[in-house]
Amino acid sequence: MCRNIKTxxxxxxxxxxxxxxxxxxxxxxxxxxxxxxxQANEAAFERAVEEVAAAARRLxxxxxxxxxxxxxxxxxxxARARAAVRFAPRGAGG
Numbered sequence: 339m340c341r342n343i344k345t346x347x348x349x350x351x352x353x354x355x356x357x358x359x360x361x362x363x364x365x366x367x368x369x370x371x372x373x374x375x376x377q378a379n380e381a382a383f384e385r386a387v388e389e390v391a392a393a394a395r396r397l398x399x400x401x402x403x404x405x406x407x408x409x410x411x412x413x414x415x416x417a418r419a420r421a422a423v424r425f426a427p428r429g430a431g432g
Contacts, residue, residue: 343361343364343365344357344361345408345413346358346361346394346398347397347398347401347403348401348403348405348407348408349407349408349409349410349413350407350408350409351410352398353398358391358394358395358398359387359391361394362387362388362390362391362394363387365390366383366386366387366390369386370383370386
């Protein structure tokens with residue numbers, strides 16, 4: 339799916355409005371195929387972002403878990419480690 343959309347549920351502190359909107363924007367960009375909509379589609383694009391953000395807020399607010407909240411710094415470090423492995427230069431033979 340969208341690699342730029344981050345998990346927002348079960349973090350301490352909780353996801354911010356900006357994080358929810360950014361994830362919603364990425365989702366609408368992926369669905370529409372546009373990074374920036376034309377003027378003719380701008381209102382529909384922005385409305386979709388707001389509707390997705392509202393749905394995301396409802397989802398995050400209604401979910402429950404027994405798991406401990408995740409730590410943002412720990413999760414960011416894990417993501418950096420995965421990226422380092424994924425984008426590491428390959429050997430001369432490979």
